[in-house]
Structures are given as C-alpha cells and as structure tokens.
Amino acid sequence: METVHSGGRPLTRAALAGRRRALDDGRTISRRELSAAGREAAKALRLRPALRSILSALCAVWGEQAWERLIVWPSNEHLCGMTGLSERALRYGLRDLVALEVITPRDSANGKRFAIRASGGAIIDAYGFDLTPIVARRGEWASAILEATARDAQRRRSFDLLTIRRRAVSEALGGLLTKFPRTDAADLLAAQESLERSTPKRRSSGADPDIVLEAWGELQVMAEERYYQAACAGNSGRHLEQDTGSPTDPCTKAPEEEPGLIRLPEPALVAAACPVAAEFGVKLETEADVIEIGRLMRGGIGAHPSAWSEACEALGPFRASVLVLIVAQLHDDDARRGEIRIKNPGGYFRQLVRLCSEGRYGLEAELMAMCRRRMI
Known part of the structure; x- marks a missing residue:
C-alpha cells in the first residue's frame, strides 16, 4: 500500500x-x-x-x-x-x-x-x-555559554595586545625616522606594511587576531632593538658640542647658519617615504641613487623636460629628484585607494618646484609626514 x-x-x-x-x-x-x-x-x-x-x-x-x-x-x-x-x-x-x-x-x-x-x-x-x-539540553547551553564567554574574553585580550604592539612598532619606527634618519629602517617599514594588510581592522569582523599577533610581537622587538642601537645602545657619553657661552645668555638663541646653506634630506628618509622607488630595483643609499631614480621616473609622472630643467636650475638635481619621487608616491597612493586627487602629476610637479623655490614647501617636513601617514 x-x-x-x-x-x-x-x-x-x-x-x-x-x-x-x-x-x-x-x-x-x-x-x-x-x-x-x-x-x-x-x-x-x-x-x-x-x-x-x-x-x-x-x-x-x-x-x-x-x-x-x-x-x-x-x-x-x-x-x-x-x-x-x-x-x-x-x-x-x-x-x-x-x-x-x-x-x-x-x-x-x-x-x-x-x-x-x-x-x-x-x-x-x-x-x-x-x-x-x-x-x-539546558546543561549543554550553560557549558556552551561558558566556553563562548571564555573565547570572547581571549579574543578581546588578543585584540588589546595587538593594538599595543602595533602602537609600539609605530612609535619605534617614527622615532627612528625623525631622530635617527641615517639609520636604515626600510626593511622594518616594509614588514609593517605587509602586516597591516593582513591584520583585522575591526573587532566585529570574524577574523582571528592570533594569526598576526606573534608576528607583530617579533616586529616590535626588532624595531625597538633598532631604535636602541641607534641611540648608542644606551651608552652615555660626553656631548660633542660644549656650551662655552655665558650662563646668563638666553638659552633660546638659535645657532647661526651659513648663508645660502640648504639642508638636504637624507636618502634613507626619501626611501622610507617613497617606497615606489623600489620598483626600479635600486636601493636609495646615496644622493646619486636618488638623482638617477628621479631622472628615470620624471617621464613616468608626465613631467615635461622643460619642467625638469627648471627644477634642476632652481633647486638642484637632488631636490628636483626628491620632488619627482614625492609626486610619484602620492599618485601611486591615490591609485591604490581608488582616488584621483592628482589629475595632472606633471603639472603638480611643476607647481611644487615653484613653491619649493619660494620657500613655501619643505621637502624634509613633507617626507616625514608621508612616513607618519604610512605608519597609521
């Protein structure tokens, strides 16, 4: 049937x-x-x-x-x-x-x-x-709630520790770039950027913070050790410059600079602020490296040869190359974020050259600001 x-x-x-x-x-x-x-x-x-x-x-x-x-x-x-x-x-x-x-x-x-x-x-x-x-099944519910509560508490602790380690790395690298610009920190900055891409940004997401927690801890140790070694490894010594003036002189008196002396940014600072230069496979260790990369990337940003000649005549080839790298890096960052803030990189470069020659644009301050933005 x-x-x-x-x-x-x-x-x-x-x-x-x-x-x-x-x-x-x-x-x-x-x-x-x-x-x-x-x-x-x-x-x-x-x-x-x-x-x-x-x-x-x-x-x-x-x-x-x-x-x-x-x-x-x-x-x-x-x-x-x-x-x-x-x-x-x-x-x-x-x-x-x-x-x-x-x-x-x-x-x-x-x-x-x-x-x-x-x-x-x-x-x-x-x-x-x-x-x-x-x-x-009420007993099962109680056990499951206890386990879930313990997991949530462990997850909160992991996120707290992750925040602490990320902040410590940023502080150490920021101190290296601002206080010890001659110290090479490009490898640490690259490791930080790589970890940032794989780190969960929100606690509400389902991502597990433990997968990158140990890596951030290792990077924190490396960054703080690099900072410690740059600061003479904690060894104290006599100051190289002695204060031979009268104790009654005002302490706010600034040292006199030679007329016409222009302070140039360090190549290490340029490399840290503009990692786009690494695409050419050249490590920026000397001023000659910066100048060579600037000449190569000038056409990439659409700058006219007359703009390059104007920049070299007004600022010198090194500072002109640094401006090329800054414009290239800003344009690359916009492209990665899907924004188009610099519609004409070549014209933007020409404008920066004129602002810099008038003293209204500081290269070193801009490079440090770019480094700080990359660490946020």
Missing part, C-alpha cells in the same frame, strides 16, 4: 534526536523557565535574529500543561503576526531550529497543527512542535 503524504515533513536525524530528549519524571515547567531556557539556547547557539524571534514566540505560546512533552501548536499565520516575518522566512526558520535539535516536529496525519480535546473540552494532547529539547 502506498502512503499518501498531505503536508507532513520528511524524517531527519535531527528530528529523531529531538524525540529522544526527555524531562525528568514528574518535572513541571513554567512559561518563565521555558523562556529562560530558550534565551540560553539562542545565546549558546548564536542564533540569528530571525531564529531568536521564532524561538521566543514558540516559548511564549506554551500553555503550561502538565504533560511529559512540551507541545505547542500555533499556526504559521499566528507566528508571522508575532515575529513580523514572512511565511517563507518562518518556514525556513522552523526548519533550521529542527536541524539544530532545538525543537522537534510532531506531525499529525494531514500535517496540520491542532489540539486534541476530551469530550469535556479539556486539551489532552496536541500536534505541532515539541519544545522539550530546549529544557532537556
């Missing part, structure tokens, strides 16, 4: 597992206790809002009958009105709760949900959803 199905749901392992859950003999459950168990289940399983709403509605319609099983039989229309969900979303949510062994279907012959009443009108049984697993 072929059995005709008229609304019943297919049998699943989760449904069978839910039927095996049972309460202690003679135990009675109140609606408040059932609702509390439902909230614990939602928290332990990290249910999405729709499932939380459905589970709360099912617990709310429990009539506190003195039965062995906690059966409820609300219609889909009633549940949709309580949760505000569409019927399709409701059906999917009920299916997911059954799969999670939170509720168990108890279908009638025609798949409908209804109560069975005695001749006197008293409800003696029903077909619908069995909420017994919610209470029967």
Whole structure:
C-alpha cells in the first residue's frame, strides 16, 4: 500500500534526536523557565535574529500543561503576526531550529497543527512542535555559554595586545625616522606594511587576531632593538658640542647658519617615504641613487623636460629628484585607494618646484609626514 503524504515533513536525524530528549519524571515547567531556557539556547547557539524571534514566540505560546512533552501548536499565520516575518522566512526558520535539535516536529496525519480535546473540552494532547529539547539540553547551553564567554574574553585580550604592539612598532619606527634618519629602517617599514594588510581592522569582523599577533610581537622587538642601537645602545657619553657661552645668555638663541646653506634630506628618509622607488630595483643609499631614480621616473609622472630643467636650475638635481619621487608616491597612493586627487602629476610637479623655490614647501617636513601617514 502506498502512503499518501498531505503536508507532513520528511524524517531527519535531527528530528529523531529531538524525540529522544526527555524531562525528568514528574518535572513541571513554567512559561518563565521555558523562556529562560530558550534565551540560553539562542545565546549558546548564536542564533540569528530571525531564529531568536521564532524561538521566543514558540516559548511564549506554551500553555503550561502538565504533560511529559512540551507541545505547542500555533499556526504559521499566528507566528508571522508575532515575529513580523514572512511565511517563507518562518518556514525556513522552523526548519533550521529542527536541524539544530532545538525543537522537534510532531506531525499529525494531514500535517496540520491542532489540539486534541476530551469530550469535556479539556486539551489532552496536541500536534505541532515539541519544545522539550530546549529544557532537556539546558546543561549543554550553560557549558556552551561558558566556553563562548571564555573565547570572547581571549579574543578581546588578543585584540588589546595587538593594538599595543602595533602602537609600539609605530612609535619605534617614527622615532627612528625623525631622530635617527641615517639609520636604515626600510626593511622594518616594509614588514609593517605587509602586516597591516593582513591584520583585522575591526573587532566585529570574524577574523582571528592570533594569526598576526606573534608576528607583530617579533616586529616590535626588532624595531625597538633598532631604535636602541641607534641611540648608542644606551651608552652615555660626553656631548660633542660644549656650551662655552655665558650662563646668563638666553638659552633660546638659535645657532647661526651659513648663508645660502640648504639642508638636504637624507636618502634613507626619501626611501622610507617613497617606497615606489623600489620598483626600479635600486636601493636609495646615496644622493646619486636618488638623482638617477628621479631622472628615470620624471617621464613616468608626465613631467615635461622643460619642467625638469627648471627644477634642476632652481633647486638642484637632488631636490628636483626628491620632488619627482614625492609626486610619484602620492599618485601611486591615490591609485591604490581608488582616488584621483592628482589629475595632472606633471603639472603638480611643476607647481611644487615653484613653491619649493619660494620657500613655501619643505621637502624634509613633507617626507616625514608621508612616513607618519604610512605608519597609521
């Protein structure tokens, strides 16, 4: 004989597992206790809002009958009105709760949900959803919540430590670039940039901070050791310049500079601020390296040969090359961010040349600012 199905749901392992859950003999459950168990289940399983709403509605319609099983039989229309969900979303949510062994279907012959009443009108049984697993698994919910709380606490500690280590690396590298510009820190800056790309930016994301935490710790040790060695490895010595003036002279008197002397930025500072120069495979160690790269990249930024000649005549080939690298780096940063702030790099270069020759644009200050922005 072929059995005709008229609304019943297919049998699943989760449904069978839910039927095996049972309460202690003679135990009675109140609606408040059932609702509390439902909230614990939602928290332990990290249910999405729709499932939380459905589970709360099912617990709310429990009539506190003195039965062995906690059966409820609300219609889909009633549940949709309580949760505000569409019927399709409701059906999917009920299916997911059954799969999670939170509720168990108890279908009638025609798949409908209804109560069975005695001749006197008293409800003696029903077909619908069995909420017994919610209470029967309450011990599991408590254990899962404790484990989740411990994981969340460990995750918060890891993010806090990650923030501390990133800040320490930035401070050490910033100190190297500003106080000891002759110290080579290009490798540390490259490692920092690589780690920043793989570091989760928000705590709300699902990324694991532990995957980069150890690497940031190693980089912190290397950066602080480089800074320590640059500062004479902690050895104190006599100052090279002695104050031979009168103690009554004002201490704010600035040293006199030779007229016409122009301070040039260090090649190491240029390399740290403009890593785009590394694409040519040349390490900026000397002024000649900077000049050579500047000549090569002049055409890349669209600067006219007359602009290059004007820059070399007004500023010298080294400072002109530094301006080429600055414009190239700014344009490359905009391209990486998907922005177009410098629409004409060649014209921008010509404008910077004129500002620099008038003393309204400081090369070294701009290079240091670019380094700081790369460390944020």
